[in-house]
Amino acid sequence: MATSKLRGNDLRKIGFPEGRATTLALNILEDRQLKTLDKGSALALLQKIKADPYAYLRDSLWRELAKEFVPDPKRDVTLNSEIKDYRRYGEAFIEDGARRQMDTAMQLPVTLDGALMPDAHQGYGLPIGGVLAVDNAVIPYGVGMDIGCRMALSVFPVPSHYLDQHTQELKKLLHNHTRFGGKEVFKNPTDDPILERPEFREIAVVRGKRDAAYNQLGSSGSGNHFVEWGVVEITDDDNDLDLAPGQYLGLLSHSGSRGLGAAIAQHYTKVAMSKCPLPPEARYLAWLDLDSQEGQEYWAAMNLAGDYASACHRDIHRRLSQALGEKPLAKVENHHNFAWKETLPDGREAIVHRKGATPAGKGVLGVIPGSMTAPGFIVRGRGERDSIQSASHGAGRRMSRTQAKQNLSEGDVRRHLRDHGIELIGGGLDEAPMAYKDIHQVMAHQRDLVDVLGSFTPRIVRMDAGGGGKSRYGGE
DNA sequence: ATGTCC
Numbered sequence: 276m277a278t279s280k281l282r283g284n285d286l287r288k289i290g291f292p293e294g295r296a297t298t299l300a301l302n303i304l305e306d307r308q309l310k311t312l313d314k315g316s317a318l319a320l321l322q323k324i325k326a327d328p329y330a331y332l333r334d335s336l337w338r339e340l341a342k343e344f345v346p347d348p349k350r351d352v353t354l355n356s357e358i359k360d361y362r363r364y365g366e367a368f369i370e371d372g373a374r375r376q377m378d379t380a381m382q383l384p385v386t387l388d389g390a391l392m393p394d395a396h397q398g399y400g401l402p403i404g405g406v407l408a409v410d411n412a413v414i415p416y417g418v419g420m421d422i423g424c425r426m427a428l429s430v431f432p433v434p435s436h437y438l439d440q441h442t443q444e445l446k447k448l449l450h451n452h453t454r455f456g457g458k459e460v461f462k463n464p465t466d467d468p469i470l471e472r473p474e475f476r477e478i479a480v481v482r483g484k485r486d487a488a489y490n491q492l493g494s495s496g497s498g499n500h501f502v503e504w505g506v507v508e509i510t511d512d513d514n515d516l517d518l519a520p521g522q523y524l525g526l527l528s529h530s531g532s533r534g535l536g537a538a539i540a541q542h543y544t545k546v547a548m549s550k551c552p553l554p555p556e557a558r559y560l561a562w563l564d565l566d567s568q569e570g571q572e573y574w575a576a577m578n579l580a581g582d583y584a585s586a587c588h589r590d591i592h593r594r595l596s597q598a599l600g601e602k603p604l605a606k607v608e609n610h611h612n613f614a615w616k617e618t619l620p621d622g623r624e625a626i627v628h629r630k631g632a633t634p635a636g637k638g639v640l641g642v643i644p645g646s647m648t649a650p651g652f653i654v655r656g657r658g659e660r661d662s663i664q665s666a667s668h669g670a671g672r673r674m675s676r677t678q679a680k681q682n683l684s685e686g687d688v689r690r691h692l693r694d695h696g697i698e699l700i701g702g703g704l705d706e707a708p709m710a711y712k713d714i715h716q717v718m719a720h721q722r723d724l725v726d727v728l729g730s731f732t733p734r735i736v737r738m739d740a741g742g743g744g745k746s747r748y749g750g751e
Numbered sequence: 752a753t754g755t756c757c
Contacts, residue, residue, distance in 0.1 A: 283757045298757055420752050457754070498752055537753040545757090 281314055289322050292558045294548045296343040303340060346554040354382040354557055362661040365393025365720030368712065369404075372397035377405050379557050380417075385409040387625050390662045392632045393720035394671025394712065400559030403631035406665045410625065412562040413573060413614050415544040417628035421496075422540055423581030424531030425610035426642040426668075427588035428507070428653070428731060429596065429603035435506040435522035438734050445504045445599075446698050446735050452594040453502045454494040455701055455739040464492045465593075469586045474579040480542040481576050484535045488583060491533040493590030497739035499706060500530040502591060507653075509729040515640060515655060516605040516728070523604070525731050527651065528591050529644065531612065536580035543573040565626065574614075581613055607653060609633055609641035611668040620660045627663055635659065635666040635724050642731065644669050645714030647702075648695040650732045652718060654725035666724040670714040676705035683707050697733065703741015 281304060286297045300321055303309070309317070321340075324331050328344035331337040359381040363369060373395040380401055381389050388408040395404030400416030407417050438445065454460050466489075475485045495502060507525035509518045532539075546569050547561035563570035588608065596603060615634070617627045633641045637658030643666065644651035651669075658664050674682060680703075688707045692699055695708075704710075718727070 282755080284755065286757090294757085301757060424752085457752095496752065500752085531752075534753060541753085541756095 281317055285314075285318060286321065289318060290325065291321070292548055294545050296340065299340045299343065303336060306336060308336065344555050347552075351552050351554050352384065354379070354554060355384060356382070358382055359386060359389065361389040361391065363391040363395075364662065364667075364724070365717060366391075368716070369393070369395045370397060373402035373404065376400070376402040380405065380407050380560055383409065383557065383560060383562070385412045385562055387623060388619060388663060390665060392662070392665060392667040393717045394631070394667035394669055396672050398630065401628060401630045404667060404671060405628075405630050406632045406663045407628045407630075408617070408619060408625035408663055409562065409628070410623075411565045413565055413570060413577070413626050414560055414562045414628060415540055415547050415573060416559045416561070417630055418540070418577060418614050419612040419630045420537055420540045421531035421612050422536035422577050423584035423610050424536075424612045425529070425584055425588060425608060426644065427528045427592060427608040428606065428642050429526045429592050430507045430516070430518060430605040431524045431526070431596075431599065431601045432604050433524035433599075433601055435508075435524055437524050438504060438506065442698060442735065446700065448595060448598045449502060449504065449735060449737040450700055452598050453591060453737055455500070455737065456497055460490050460494045461492075464489055465590050467492055467586045467590065469579075469583055472579055472582075474575055478572055478576050480538055481535070481579060484538050488533070488535045491535070491587075492583075493587055493594065494533060495528070495530040495587075495591065495739075496533055499738075501736055501738045502526070502528045502530075502595075503647075503733045503736040505731050505733040505735070507729060507731050509653075511726075511728045514653075514728040515638070516607070516653075518605055518729075526592060526595055526603075527642065527644065527731055527733070528588050530584070530587060530591075532580040532584040533587070535583055539573070539576045539580050543569065543576070546573075577614065581610060584610065607640050607642050609639075617664070619663075629665055631668045632665045633668045634664065635662065636664040639664075640728075641666070641725070643667060643714075643718070643725070644731070646670055646708040646711040647697050647699065647733050647736050648691065648708040649711075649714045650730040651714070652725075652727050653729040653731065655728055656725055657723065659724050662721075662724050666721050667717055670711040670717050672710060673712045674710040676710075679705045679707055679710035683709060698735040700737040701740045702736065702738040705741060706738055
């Protein structure tokens with residue numbers, strides 16, 4: 276009876292699409308002929324069917340599932356045979372998987388234009404670091420799971436040597452006034468006006484998450500999310516922040532829309548995949564017509580999740596500013612994992628998806644983080660048309676989470692952090708600085724996309740304690 | 752990235 280324990284989530288981990296294929300697989304496994312199959316063997320078999328569905332088309336038990344993995348011109352929306360041309364920044368160190376995913380996205384009949392940022396790596400559907408402009412449609416997996424995930428920086432009127440003199444106090448503030456991980460939330464969540472938005476009454480999936488949204492407000496979640504104190508160095512006199520060149524104490528946060536955004540992404544991805552069946556390699560790129568009821572709902576829910584993520588950062592910075600007893604001189608905030616209505620250079624209206632890519636329209640400010648032991652950069656967009664007015668959202672991974680856990684040791688990471696003078700609360704091996712690309716190289720590949728106004732060098736970092744042996748994927 | 756669900 277071991278098979279009865281197999282869940283949809285197990286199938287997601289071996290790359291099964293949400294929806295019919297998963298439902299079919301779970302139903303077929305209920306067949307009495309398969310009752311003796313243990314969980315491992317069942318997963319191995321399902322993987323084989325997905326990899327070579329043609330071998331199972333005559334198998335009476337598995338035929339219906341196998342069909343799900345074979346292109347069906349009668350059912351599937353057809354991809355263009357031609358891959359539309361698109362720019363790749365820093366192509367030499369972009370992995371093949373990310374390139375292949377972007378190629379597929381450039382074959383969608385709704386695609387107008389695209390670009391791949393120098394921190395790109397493989398994700399679900401659109402690669403992380405992928406920018407895709409489409410015609411009157413929105414792709415839930417082109418936005419990603421953590422809708423509206425963002426960076427927020429506060430610059431304080433405090434000299435940077437405060438970090439050296441008050442290291443343990445600042446560390447304690449992070450410990451006391453931030454919440455990380457799946458379960459940790461504030462006992463006294465802020466009653467933010469966002470919770471009164473009509474979407475919480477009008478959209479079913481959003482309504483079901485209102486209580487969770489209230490409880491999770493101001494919490495940071497897990498994965499690559501962080502809150503950190505560090506040194507802001509302003510190098511450019513003309514910096515749009517009214518800051519004199521020099522060094523300041525800074526607070527940088529990276530997190531998103533928590534359970535609310537995840538539920539919206541999961542729900543509308545399922546809807547899109549059932550309404551817009553695509554050939555297997557493109558299945559996760561299913562879109563919703565923007566004029567459809569579901570498309571309008573997703574658009575409203577996505578915007579709410581973005582505003583919620585912003586409210587969370589506001590709360591994080593308010594709590595820490597109060598605890599520090601200082602008001603910020605300047606703030607910079609920018610989001611990725613989102614879709615915007617924009618006008619392309621040729622005048623066409625487009626829905627521009629930036630999955631792990633930073634908006635870089637002319638004069639638009641943003642922060643591109645490096646790693647715990649490398650600076651991030653305060654940037655101003657140059658409005659470059661070839662990148663669809665976008666830039667990278669960080670350094671990007673050099674090692675997958677699994678590779679990092681296999682190749683790095685706790686001792687090595689501890690030494691590396693100590694050598695760089697970094698204080699860390701939490702943080703797993705999969706988030707070790709060595710798992711990330713060299714931010715200086717990444718920045719060198721996007722000189723045409725952004726101007727650098729200053730830097731942020733982390734000193735005291737808090738992250739989730741990390742997943743230990745748990746398998747994770749993606750990361751935006 | 753989330754919640755533990757087809």
